[in-house]
Amino acid sequence: MRVSLPAKLNTGFAWVLLVLLIAPALVAIPVSLTPKTYLSFPTDELSLQYYRELFSSPEWLSSFAQSTVIGAVSTLLATTIGTLCAIGLWRVSSPAGEVVRSVLLLPLVVPPIIAAMAFSRLFVPLGLIDSYTGLILAHTVLSAPLVLITVSASLAGFDARLEQASRNLGASNWVTMWRVIVPGIRPGILAGAVFAFISSWDEIVVTLFLSKFSVYTLPRRMWNGIRENTDPTVAAAAVVLMAITLLAFAIWALAARRTRPAA
Amino acid sequence: MRLPLKSGWLLVLPFLLLVGGLFLGPILNVLWISVTEPAPGFGNYAQLGSSDTLRRILWTTLRVCVMCTAFSVILGYSIAYAMVHATGPAQSRMLGLLLISFWISVLVRTFSWLMLLGRNGVVNSTLDALGIISAPIPFMRNELGVLIGMVHYMVPYAVLPIFAAMQSIDGRVVQASRSLGGSGAQTFWRIYLPMTKPGVVAASLVVFIINLGFYVIPAVLGGGKVLMVAEYISVQVLITLQWGTAAMLAAILLFGVLALMFLMSRFMKLSTVFGGART
Structure with missing residues (x-):
């Protein structure tokens, strides 16, 4: 079919938009290489001092470790519970099951700020504020x-x-589940796990409500850096965060490709 | 099959208990707080009639959300249209860019916008160097900055439902219109666009819903000047400790979101909308 001029123009426009969806985030890279002591673009020379700062400061390192632990444990739990539930609903496959499914998807739909209030109110009397357990749950x-x-x-x-x-x-x-069903859907489980890890690794709104001093995840520390808006270490952290996210994306994309045959 | 029903529900149970105990229960508690703190009754809701601040915040939230939804859906439509009509490899590359942008952390984006849009940011200094402007354009601490940040975040969410709707269109309908003498423009406006309506509606709703509760971008790029519901709730809870007012706003937000969600479920499956997405 002949492609009309407006369609061609639109395709060009769409490519520009797609590049613009990614490009702004890349600005963190030059900022992270600045030799100056404030947030700025390097003019004459480049410096890796803020990466050294990032990987030697006890605060940033502890935030990395905390985010990794919280992300890993919550991913393990979420993947187990979510996979069992998906298999269960698949077996049930009834209208009642579909109603239950939409209820279980509510945490995706309810604004994070409301979830943050709900968790915070629940965790105060339980003593789970500012604890690993609270954030992991x-x-x-x-x-x-x-x-x-x-x-x-x-x-x-x-x-x-x-x-x-x-x-x-x-x-x-049990044998059927572990030896037949789970191996058959392994790419889907892997994709879900990566998804779950990144959503915890990046989570900020609920974390703002549930953490104070002792639990200080990477997004929490970045949030502070962004609000103070002075220390270039935040730029280095942003670059590292992006790199890890891209790595996770690559794993997810490979796994997702195998869940959708011929797509 | 042996006891398929029973064993199926047993597997669902852990998730159901988790969501019930740690999510639905506590959210009902928030709704309860909205009518019990500081005093029982509908005092918190009555504030809506008396407080100019609250009315202004709700109005700002609605205004920003409507504008952001409109821009995101129009830009998303353009991308989806180009993607559907692209050849195989080009389509995968476009989808790849789209999904990568989905995965970039909201904090990283917000930080980058601060660098780009500030008084001495990249955008202003470039425009200045090119001699296009004489004084820096104020992009931040106003609705323009919030809108740029939010639209940028929301476009991928708008693309996916529209793309799904376009993929299900039978190309022969378009050919039929053209062979019956319809011009390209006529075919688009009278045939193609109406057929993609479910996707456009679903996209508008999902973008609007996520916008309503958006916290990070309005809080940082608005710089306290563009106060939206989510930021106001956080101030009430974390600083002034007025749980009653916060819970009332949360209740309004929640019912708004659920109503829109119900509306959306009539146009498109939830999993299609959130399929490649992250929140």
Whole structure:
């Protein structure tokens, strides 16, 4: 079919927009290399001093460690619970199941600020404010729906007759699940886990409400840096955060490609 | 199959308990606080009638959200249209760029906008060097800055539902219109655009919903000058400790979001909208 001029112009415009969606974030790279003592662009020379600062300051290092621990544990929990639930709803496959599914997706829909209030009010009497447990539980609730969505998408392409075959051959429920279903949907589970980790790794609004002094995640420290808007170390942190996110994206993209055959 | 129903529900149970106990229950508690603190009754809600501050905040939130939704959906439509009509490899590259932008942290974006849009930021100094402006354009601490940051964040969310709707259109309909003598413009406005309406509606709703509760970008780029609901709630809870007012605003926000969500579920499946997305 002949492509009309307006369509061509639109395609050009769309490419510009797509580049503009990414490009602004890259400005953190030059800022992180400035030799000056304030947030600025390097003019004559480049310096890695703020990366050295980032990787030697006890505060930033502890924030990295905390974010990693909270992200890893909540991902493990969310992936387990979300995968089990997706398999359960897939087996049930009834209208009641679909109602339950929409209820379980609510944490994705409710504005984070409301979730933050709800968690904060719940955790104060339980003594979970400013604790690892509190943040891990909160992040698990917020990320498990992401696992539910990805794993469910994977299950939609899984041949249910394999499950029946396994049972007919005498395998128990558990054996069927671990040896037949889970291996069949592994890319979906991996994609969901990466998704869950990044959502915890980046989470700021709920963290602002639940942390004070002892738990200080990477986004929390970046938030402070952004609000003070003076120390170039924030730029270096932003670059590292972006690099890790891109790595996670690459893993996710590879896993997601395998969940959608011929797509 | 042996006891399929029972074993299925058993697997759902842990998630259900988690969401019920740690999420739904505490949210109901917030709704309860809105009618019990500081005194039982609807005093918090009555503030809406008496307080100019509250009315101004709700009005700002609505205004910014409507503008942001309009821009995001129009730009998103353009990207989705180009993607649907692109050849295989070009389409994958476009989708790749779109998804990468999805994954870039809101904090990283906000930080970058501070560098770009400030008085001496990249945008102003470039325009100045080119002799286009004589005084810096104030991009920050106003609605313009908030809008730029929010639209930039929301465009990918707008693209996905529209893209999904466009993919399901039968290309022969467009060909039929052209062969019956319809011009390109007529075919687009009278055939193509109406057929993508479910996607446009779903995109508008999802963008609007996320905007309503947006915290980070308005708080930083608005610099206290563009006060929206989420930031006001955080001030009430973390600084002035007025849980009653905060809970009342949270309740209004929640009911607004749920109503829009219900509306959206009639146009598109939730998982299509959030499929490649992150919140």
